[in-house]
Amino acid sequence: EAGVTQFPSHSVIEKGQTVTLRCDPISGHDNLYWYRRVMGKEIKFLLHFVKESKQDESGMPNNRFLAERTGGTYSTLKVQPAELEDSGVYFCASSQVRDTGELFFGEGSRLTVL
Amino acid sequence: QKEVEQNSGPLSVPEGAIASLNCTYSDRGSQSFFWYRQYSGKSPELIMFIYSNGDKEDGRFTAQLNKASQYVSLLIRDSQPSDSATYLCAVNMDAGGTSYGKLTFGQGTILTVHP
Numbered sequence: 001e002a003g004v005t006q007f008p009s010h011s012v013i014e015k016g017q018t019v020t021l022r023c024d025p026i027s028g029h030d031n032l033y034w035y036r037r038v039m040g041k042e043i044k045f046l047l048h049f050v051k052e053s054k055q056d057e058s059g060m061p062n063n064r065f066l067a068e069r070t071g072g073t074y075s076t077l078k079v080q081p082a083e084l085e086d087s088g089v090y091f092c093a094s095s096q097v098r099d100t101g102e103l104f105f106g107e108g109s110r111l112t113v114l
Numbered sequence: 115q116k117e118v119e120q121n122s123g124p125l126s127v128p129e130g131a132i133a134s135l136n137c138t139y140s141d142r143g144s145q146s147f148f149w150y151r152q153y154s155g156k157s158p159e160l161i162m163f164i165y166s167n168g169d170k171e172d173g174r175f176t177a178q179l180n181k182a183s184q185y186v187s188l189l190i191r192d193s194q195p196s197d198s199a200t201y202l203c204a205v206n207m208d209a210g211g212t213s214y215g216k217l218t219f220g221q222g223t224i225l226t227v228h229p
Contacts, residue, residue: 004157033215042118043158043202043219056208056216091158099214101146101206105157 002026004106006092012112018080021109023092025074031055031095032075033103034067038088046090049075050098061086082113117141120203120220127227133190135223137203140184147179147186148217150202158202162188193227200224 005024013019025032034046046065047057051072060067064083069075079086089110093103117140127133135149146165150158164170164177164186176189186205190197204217 031215035219042116042221045216045218048215059216093215095215101148101204101215101217102160102163103215103217105150105159107155107157 004092004094004104006090006106006109008109009107010110010112012114013082014114015084016081018078019082019111021077021079021090021111023075023077023106025092025094026096026104029094029096029104030072031098032069033093033095034075034077035091035093035105036088037091037108038085041088043091046077079111082111084113087111087113116220117207117218118203118205118220120201120223122221122223124224124226127193127225129193129195129227129229131193131227133193133197133225133227135188135190135201135203135225137186137188137220138184139186139203139205139207139218141205141207141218142181142184144181144184144205144207146206146214147177148204148206149175149177149188150204150219152200152202152222154200190225193225195227195229197227198225 032049037043045059048055049069089108093105149162152158162177178187200222203220
């Protein structure tokens with residue numbers, strides 16, 4: 001069974017540009033999470049989808065970040081326009097059961113904003 | 115004060131020894147606690163979870179929880195060089211909420227097991 005896959009693994013963009021990160025959760029996992037780790041800091045929650053609905057987006061830093069999960073399968077996280085402080089590793093995680101913190105993580109997408 | 119605190123290490127132990135990793139958390143109402151292991155450049159991987167006070171054992175791993183002291187630990191017995199990784203303590207602080215996968219992470223402890 002394939003795990004959580006994320007694309008791209010690394011993206012380098014200039015300040016002001018747009019980047020879209022993609023996450024494919026494990027098949028059948030309705031719950032999808034985005035997390036982020038910026039340099040020297042801990043991994044922080046961004047948002048939670050249940051199928052195509054946003055369950056909790058309290059961790060989204062600002063309106064430059066837009067997450068979607070059309071059809072309840074894969075998800076995208078768009079940053080527009082990117083700022084220097086957006087650099088970090090963006091992790092996606094999924095779970096089959098809603099009421100659990102037992103998550104399956106992807107390897108992350110490293111974003112570098114110059 | 116950080117919500118979940120871990121000693122960043124590095125913690126270095128000899129092969130075969132017991133590695134002890136510690137974590138404290140700020141929210142007394144927290145109900146579920148997790149240990150994830152992350153090898154460099156790889157995904158965090160769940161290795162243990164604990165919901166009740168006391169000890170929980172799984173193979174060489176033992177998780178210990180003391181809610182009164184707001185303390186959770188991970189013991190690794192018979193440590194192996196392959197255990198060398200960053201260990202992340204994570205806590206669900208969304209008590210009463212609906213996002214059980216909304217975890218608050220510590221910064222992680224780097225463990226090195228030397229032959």
